[in-house]
């Protein structure tokens with residue numbers, strides 16, 4: 218059993234991990250940057266180690282500093298949270314080579330899913346539908362031309378080492394392909410250290426639906442789906458469980474095909490499988506994430522599975538406490554991400570929080586690490602809280618969420634609260650049939 222857990226992250230997810238660890242009687246160690254010395258995770262952890270200056274590359278991505286803190290503290294496991302080192306296979310390897318437990322999938326699985334073309338090929342071989350596209354890595358423009366002619370325009374160029382929407386280019390014509398291919402390779406090389414690209418048929422009006430898998434290395438279970446189409450520049454702002462768009466029949470087919478593939482792969486810990494779903498409810502695997510995700514609470518609320526606790530128990534060598542026979546999905550959950558940003562321009566709005574209030578109430582969960590008097594540092598992402606509502610129906614969850622947002626008060630920094638409230642009045646959101654284009658291209662307020 219794990220006795221002492223080092224949390225290599227910050228903010229709300231550091232607190233969320235700490236809560237499950239403490240519930241299990243595990244001591245907690247936090248590592249923090251100079252900019253986070255007055256943070257809530259530092260206050261609440263049993264031990265805290267400063268690992269460097271504010272810049273992520275000097276602290277939360279600084280593997281030697283984190284490993285030193287692990288050694289000094291006597292921690293026997295590391296949880297990476299999301300972002301930072303969470304999907305770094307080399308980090309997972311180093312942790313394991315040091316005799317510590319890495320809380321997450323095996324380094325091999327992190328590596329496999331980090332190569333988006335390998336992941337695509339692997340899923341296809343396991344019977345998961347993928348979009349028409351390249352069979353391997355596209356190295357030369359000639360291969361790109363041939364693939365594009367075969368599958369037809371529009372196509373999308375993606376970086377093999379990319380993911381999460383970074384380094385993608387939509388290509389509508391052969392001329393655009395000629396104009397963009399080399400630049401896309403160069404950009405991929407600059408951003409991800411590899412110029413390798415792959416091609417997929419581009420689907421225009423898609424839903425982004427993902428499936429949460431939990432596995433113990435022997436058996437994997439699909440525990441539920443999430444609708445994640447409400448996003449801007451690949452930052453999700455609202456997530457729901459279950460997806461209000463897909464039918465029960467589509468959902469069941471998606472969960473089943475993912476569960477079979479994940480079991481074949483002998484996945485351990487948590488993995489999320491992302492799909493694009495078109496208007497006819499055809500679904501296509503696009504990528505898999507080998508970390509706990511920001512939006513995990515909506516799945517926790519409808520399934521009653523404590524995802525972090527499961528991660529810790531599985532990593533401790535125990536088995537999943539989740540049993541497929543006992544798994545239930547009841548009701549509906551909606552999460553709104555509160556960002557410290559200008560709601561018009563979306564530019565970050567760091568600074569001091571002079572007054573802060575979050576409501577509670579039936580079916581309301583608030584995951585946050587901010588408090589009155591806290592100064593939001595400018596070095597990290599702008600998400601400062603997640604308000605999640607749970608109800609028997611989507612309507613009920615939405616009403617509860619609207620009331621909770623209206624009762625929220627954050628003074629001192631700009632937030633996206635006004636945008637969220639307007640969004641929840643829009644007919645498109647109310648209908649549940651909104652695509653990834655909605656927030657960026659269709660919503661006016």
Ligand code: MV4
Pocket residue numbers: 348373380381382383385417418419420421423425448451491493503504653654
């Ligand atoms: C796509 C796509 C359409 N066709 N792939 C975005 C997140 C990343 N995981 C994959 N993403 C997409 N992949 C194919 N073949 C549409 C998206 C997409 C998107 C693309 C451009 C601009 C905004 C977008 C928002 C969500 C999803």
